[in-house]
Amino acid sequence: MIKKRLIKLLSHAKKYIVYQVLFQWLALLCQVLIVAKIAGIIKDLFEKNLDIPGTRGAAIIILAAVAARFVCDYLSGKASFGASADVKQILRVKIHEKLLRLGASYREKISSAELVQMSVEGVEQLEIYFGKYLSQFIYSMIAPITLFVILFPVNAPASLVLLVCVPLIPAAIVAVQKIAKRLLSKYWGIYTQLGDSFLENLQGLTTLKIYEADGEKSRAMDEESERFRRITMKVLTMQLNSISVMDIVAYGGAALGMIVALFQFAGGGVDLKGVIMIILLASEFFIPLRLLGSFFHIAMNGMAASDKIFDFLDLPEPKQGGKRLPKRAFDISLEQVSFGYQEERLILQDVSMEIPSGSFVSVVGLSGSGKSTIAGILMGRNRGFKGKIHFGDISLKEIEEESLMEQVTLVKHDSYLFGGTIRENLLLGNPKATEKEMERVLWQVNLLGFVQEQKGLDTILLESGSNLSGGQRQRLSLARALLHDSPVYIFDEATSNIDMESEALIMKVIYSLAKTKTVFMISHRLANVTGSDCIYMLKDGRVSECGTHEELMGQGKAYAKLFMEQKALEEYGLREGGNLRESK
Incomplete structure (x- = not known):
């Protein structure tokens, strides 16, 4: 789920995405190194070949790898923040510039409530898309291939099983996307309508109170809120169901890879160190895609918001003249x-x-x-x-x-x-x-x-x-x-x-x-x-x-008639006002 126009519009933020993927990949290599050293120590301990100096050296390497992974995770988070901040600033500047180009006539194209929602909530939704989803999407493609290259020499059958199960998660995501796209488009439509009604009723609250119509408007708002609640529940239900499907695929695939590795170990196809590495790293094949799935729903909401933003940015602009008026009186x-x-x-x-x-x-x-x-x-x-x-x-x-x-x-x-x-x-x-x-x-x-x-x-x-x-x-x-x-x-x-x-x-x-x-x-x-x-x-x-x-x-x-009517009404009002003061 990559929107090329959005990427092109926010090309300045791409460097942060590259940094995130790089640091995540380096963190993965650190994880592999840690697992390999731990598996080696367990093997030596089981085979009673434990070498104290060698173990000390392995422990130092493990600690160094843990520290390196911590640094990589920190730098990845920092790059994520940079992407999020960049995106929000760029998008809001684009919206502001478009608003200036539309000029004083912008209300002919879009309501103020929709503009506010799009500029605030809509842009915030895209923070996850750029700050988390895009980098996770790329990393999810790289991580399983990296692990397969590392584990294939250790045991080919188990590595192949793990790699083959990985695409099942994207398949589940694609299936969910078809349902989610329609649902989220409807969600944003109802959300915008609710915002319009709330702003209108808030601005006209005094008038509603004067005419005792606030109860009726409150009931109408309740109905709109109930529609929004129902569509929100549908979105949440869709998200929970899709997460359950992805969990089954992820944990099922990891379990299947582990079972194959154990059978290979029983048949002498892999040594103890190898089987421990496969067992400990099996989940790493699926965790990136599992995280991608958790970001997916928020990213989809962001994509629906981006459609609204692009609809606004694509609004036809009035032809701007380039001539300036003279700084003097004119007809x-x-x-x-x-x-x-x-x-x-x-x-x-x-x-x-x-x-x-x-x-x-x-x-x-x-x-x-x-x-x-x-x-x-x-x-x-x-x-x-x-x-x-x-x-x-x-x-x-x-x-x-x-x-x-x-x-x-x-x-x-x-x-x-x-x-x-x-x-x-x-x-x-x-x-x-x-x-x-x-x-x-x-x-x-x-x-x-x-x-x-x-x-x-x-x-x-x-x-x-x-x-x-x-x-x-x-x-x-x-x-x-x-x-x-x-x-x-x-x-x-x-x-x-x-x-x-x-x-x-x-x-x-x-x-x-x-x-x-x-x-x-x-x-x-x-x-x-x-x-x-x-x-x-x-x-x-x-x-x-x-x-x-x-x-x-x-x-x-007509003018003379209207003037005389107004004059008569004003004189009547003054006369009645004077009589009222005298009676007091």
């Missing part, structure tokens, strides 16, 4: 852009927009109209679009992703804050930012006072910034974006799900930013976009209206 245009995750359901259809340099352009529309999809396309996250998109005179498909990220900053309603300090999160926006610059952007978003009341820039943030309020998290994300200082800013529902005070403050910063930068804003709340230079109204994935706020209100169509 953005969308011409007849269509996009859909499924061919039969288009999210965007023939969308055309113009975002002039230095302008403030907004996109509005009902939920599901395709607003956020446009942001994903402009940031290179949704690659399979049709139509033309240009940044200046450069097509989006020709732009180097790194350059796109440098020149365009995306601020979402759920921009991620990492566990650590406020300083560390701000430095993501600009690693060269000074403390004064960080304090300036915190002042702009009205967070400086709060931060100074804590531990300053070294204030600790929990995972996702969960020790901050929703408004504080969003304002900190905005401060980080301001530090990035790019020519173009895209705000995707940046004021969603936060308090009115934070929303007003963020909109003030956005309008201020629009005086010097190109701002493209996606908003569900039309009151926030009234000062835009141009507003695009999306309906069912198409641009239904466009113009300034005044022009769209004058047309009296």
Whole structure:
């Protein structure tokens, strides 16, 4: 069971495998020497020809051989560790490099949960394959031949019997492999599915609790866990049965060789020293293959994991452009852009927009109209679009992703804050930012006072910034974006799900930013976009209206209707809130 592509990919680790086999083979020669000297001493003792000086010399040789074998075993283990460490590093670098080449659109190809499982558990499974299995596979072929060459002059019939029985173990392994391959492929599929479900339920635990749906999801997880338990039990049963078969073959073959040697000894075909050597070394014919069998099942699991890894490494990569955007303002245009995750359901259809340099352009529309999809396309996250998109005179498909990220900053309603300090999160926006610059952007978003009341820039943030309020998290994300200082800013529902005070403050910063930068804003709340230079109204994935706020209100169509509905709802909410306070 040798996977050529895997060996080729990890060719650097082959030297460690060679070292392992060499040291194992030298350890075997030491074992043969030890057995030969012990057999000689027993023969001399039995025949009363024991020579004290000769025995002392044999004892010294035995001790030296034991020490040499210990050193060889140690060096073999060290080489095994080297192979394992090398493999894990190389594979994870390959996965990371592939992920970088896939870029921001990687989620279109693979789920995050599957990627994590493959990078962690899948790579760990291959540690045994390279660290133990491959060297044992080669050594298992060499050891019986070496022993046969040594023992054949001692007694040919017994040596031949032992050698002939050896291939029975590989035959058993091959038979098991056919069953195991299908079983382990199914095992990894169920394992990945369970991981996906667990991660999804963990991320949505609060929502499940709110709607009291955690019990139902728990039952579903129990069912998936039970399926995983059953497939795991099948794998373990297969492993135990195959080990039993290999034990019968190994011990049966060794016993048969010993019986032949004893018959040869009784018939005078071999002397006492020879028969003792054959008896003591008979198991050495089979032990390497027996160990190979014990590594085989873990190696098979690793092979199934490698299939997943290679499927990922073989994913088609988006064509990376080599052009860089200029470090200055530029126009953005969308011409007849269509996009859909499924061919039969288009999210965007023939969308055309113009975002002039230095302008403030907004996109509005009902939920599901395709607003956020446009942001994903402009940031290179949704690659399979049709139509033309240009940044200046450069097509989006020709732009180097790194350059796109440098020149365009995306601020979402759920921009991620990492566990650590406020300083560390701000430095993501600009690693060269000074403390004064960080304090300036915190002042702009009205967070400086709060931060100074804590531990300053070294204030600790929990995972996702969960020790901050929703408004504080969003304002900190905005401060980080301001530090990035790019020519173009895209705000995707940046004021969603936060308090009115934070929303007003963020909109003030956005309008201020629009005086010097190109701002493209996606908003569900039309009151926030009234000062835009141009507003695009999306309906069912198409641009239904466009113009300034005044022009769209004058047309009296969908935009004007939605604006008035939202305004009436907001006024009603304020009126009811005031009445509630008065009644108290």
